[in-house]
Amino acid sequence: MAERAKLLLELSGGQLVRLPPRPKTGILLTNTGTPSDHSYWPMRRYLEQFLLDTRVIEMPRLIWLPILYLFVLPLRPFKKGKCYKAIWNMEKDESPLRTISRNQANDLQKALEAKGESVVVNWAFRYGQPSIADGIAELQKAGCDRLVLYPLYPQYSATTAATMCDAAFHALLKQRHQMAIRTVPAYYRNAVFIEAIASIIEEKLKESGDVEVIVVTYHGIPLPYQEKGDPYGYQCHETTELLRERLAKGGVTSAELVTSFQSRFGHIEWLKPYTEDLTVELAKSGIKKMAIVAPGFSSDCLETLEELDMDVREQFMENGGEKCVYIPCLNDSAEGTRVLADVVSKQLVNFDV
Numbered sequence: 001m002a003e004r005a006k007l008l009l010e011l012s013g014g015q016l017v018r019l020p021p022r023p024k025t026g027i028l029l030t031n032t033g034t035p036s037d038h039s040y041w042p043m044r045r046y047l048e049q050f051l052l053d054t055r056v057i058e059m060p061r062l063i064w065l066p067i068l069y070l071f072v073l074p075l076r077p078f079k080k081g082k083c084y085k086a087i088w089n090m091e092k093d094e095s096p097l098r099t100i101s102r103n104q105a106n107d108l109q110k111a112l113e114a115k116g117e118s119v120v121v122n123w124a125f126r127y128g129q130p131s132i133a134d135g136i137a138e139l140q141k142a143g144c145d146r147l148v149l150y151p152l153y154p155q156y157s158a159t160t161a162a163t164m165c166d167a168a169f170h171a172l173l174k175q176r177h178q179m180a181i182r183t184v185p186a187y188y189r190n191a192v193f194i195e196a197i198a199s200i201i202e203e204k205l206k207e208s209g210d211v212e213v214i215v216v217t218y219h220g221i222p223l224p225y226q227e228k229g230d231p232y233g234y235q236c237h238e239t240t241e242l243l244r245e246r247l248a249k250g251g252v253t254s255a256e257l258v259t260s261f262q263s264r265f266g267h268i269e270w271l272k273p274y275t276e277d278l279t280v281e282l283a284k285s286g287i288k289k290m291a292i293v294a295p296g297f298s299s300d301c302l303e304t305l306e307e308l309d310m311d312v313r314e315q316f317m318e319n320g321g322e323k324c325v326y327i328p329c330l331n332d333s334a335e336g337t338r339v340l341a342d343v344v345s346k347q348l349v350n351f352d353v
Contacts, residue, residue: 023145023146023352024118024119024120024142024143024144024145024146025117025118025119025120025144025146025147025148025348025351025352026119026120026121026122026136026139026140026142026144026146026147026148026179027108027112027119027120027121027122027148027150027344028122028123028124028132028135028136028139028147028148028149028150028168029101029104029105029108029121029122029123029124029150029152029340030123030124030125030126030132030135030149030150030151030152030164030168031097031101031123031125031126031151031152031298031299032050032097032125032126032127032160032301033046033050033097033125033126033127033128034046034094034095034097034098034125034128034301035047035084035095035128036094036128036129038081038082038084038085038088039081040077040078040081041077043077043080043081043084044073044077046127046128047072047073047076047077047080048068048073049127049128050127051068051072051073052068053126053127053163055158055159055162055163055166056159056163058222058224058225080302083302083306083307084302084306086306086310087302087305087306095301095302096299096300096301096305097299097300097301097302100299100300100331100332101123101125101299102123103331103332104123104152104298104299104331104332104336104337104340105121105122105123106121107332107337107340108121108337108340108341108344109121111337111338111340111341112341112344112345115341115345117345117348119348120139120142120143120144122135122138122139123135124136126163126164126167131167132164132167132168132171133167133170133171136168136171136172136179137171139179140175140177140179144179145177145179145180146179146180146181146182146351146352147168147179147180147181147182148181148182148183148184148344148347148348148351149164149165149168149181149182149183149184150184150340150343150344150347151164151165151183151184152298152299153186153296153298154186154187154188154190154193154235154239154295154296154298155186155188155218155232155235155236155239155296156185156186156188156231156232156235157221157225157230157231157232158225158230159221159225159230159232161183161186165183168181168183169181180351182347182351184343184344184347186231186235187339187343188235188236188238188239188242189238189239189242190339190342190343192338192339192342192343193339193342193343194239194242194243194246195246196330196335196336196338196339197243197293197295197330198243198246198247198250199335200293200327200328200330200333200335201214201243201247201252201253201291201293201327202247202250202252202253204291204325204327204328205252205253205255205291205325206252208291208323208325209289209323210253210254210255210289211253211255211289211290211291211323211325212255212256212287212288212289212290213255213256213257213258213282213287213289213290213291214253214255214256214257214258214290214291214292214293215258215260215275215278215279215282215290215291215292215293216239216240216243216257216258216259216260216293216294216295217259217260217261217262217275217292217293217294217296217308218232218236218239218259218260218261218262218294218295218296219261219262219263219294219296219297219303220261220262220263220264220270220271220274221233221261221270221271222266222268222269222270222271223268223269223270223271223272224268224269226271232271233261233271236259236261236271236296237259239295239296240257240259243257243295244257255291258278258282259273260272260273260274260275260278260279261273261274261275262274262275262276262294262303262307262308262312263303263307275292275308275312276311276312276315279292279312279315279316279321280315280316280319282316282321283315283316283317283318283319283320283321284319284320286320287321288320288321288322288323289321289322289323289325290316290321290323290324290325291324291325291326291327292308292309292312292313292324292325292326292327293327294308294327294329297329298329298330298331298336299329299330299331299332300328300329300331304326304328304329308326309326312324313326
């Protein structure tokens with residue numbers, strides 16, 4: 001046997017021949033991101049990275065860059081920093097999105113292992129740290145040669161899912177042994193997802209009592225983006241319709257569902273109706289009890305905890321409303337983990353050839 005091994009070594013040019021390891025799949029959960037702190041300079045770095053993304057701001061650079069560096073970045077970090085401070089996880093000294101993202105990855109790892117899947121789950125952000133490139137590098141270091149990229153946006157938009165893919169593909173460009181990749185498509189019609197959102201709505205309304213209107217709000221995008229072919233707005237409306245059908249079957253609430261869009265930036269027209277305007281109009285029209293749910297967000301973050309649960313609530317109450325129920329995102333709940341596991345499991349089928 002020793003002579004045979006010596007002969008094989010000589011035939012291989014003196015190089016040791018090893019069998020490749022068994023293929024392993026890495027799952028990377030990605031979300032928009034968060035600043036590392038709510039003070040000025042961390043906020044500025046985060047906003048700069050976000051607002052320099054050509055998927056997010058499609059304005060010509062010659063016009064946008066002077067606006068960004070002369071007017072937006074000098075002032076906006078002060079305003080947004082105060083908003084982040086209002087929701088900051090002081091115990092861990094981090095934003096809620098970072099806390100939730102870490103928990104989502106850990107819970108998904110356990111759920112997939114319980115189903116017998118041999119995977120490694122990691123998490124990363126498009127803006128801020130950990131970056132998507134760093135998240136992929138960690139998975140490759142863990143022995144993964146296959147990658148499932150999971151942008152945590154049920155509805156597709158070039159401003160979210162596409163820019164996540166851009167960052168991942170750019171990271172793969174630098175790999176010698178390039179990982180095979182699958183990207184999770186929009187899952188706004190996924191039955192487990194719709195059931196999870198409906199269940200959380202029903203559970204919350206059982207606790208708080210029924211309401212007259214449920215505002216189903218989504219992060220907006222500029223109207224020209226949709227006119228260029230972005231399907232996001234249409235997918236948001238379909239999500240609302242599926243929720244309406246499911247809630248009607250449950251019979252827990254008789255509330256009317258209304259779709260709206262939030263978080264405008266700049267002066268161009270965005271998808272309408274605007275959440276902040278709609279809720280004020282509802283209050284002035286005599287609606288006293290309203291609930292808000294945001295099924296376009298997988299995790300509670302600045303846009304939900306500060307904008308919806310604080311600002312929109314305050315405006316509704318100031319204009320005649322009496323009760324405003326905020327329904328949290330799926331976050332790292334058991335329902336949320338079931339959605340993540342269901343969506344990922346579909347991507348793992350036949351990935352190992």
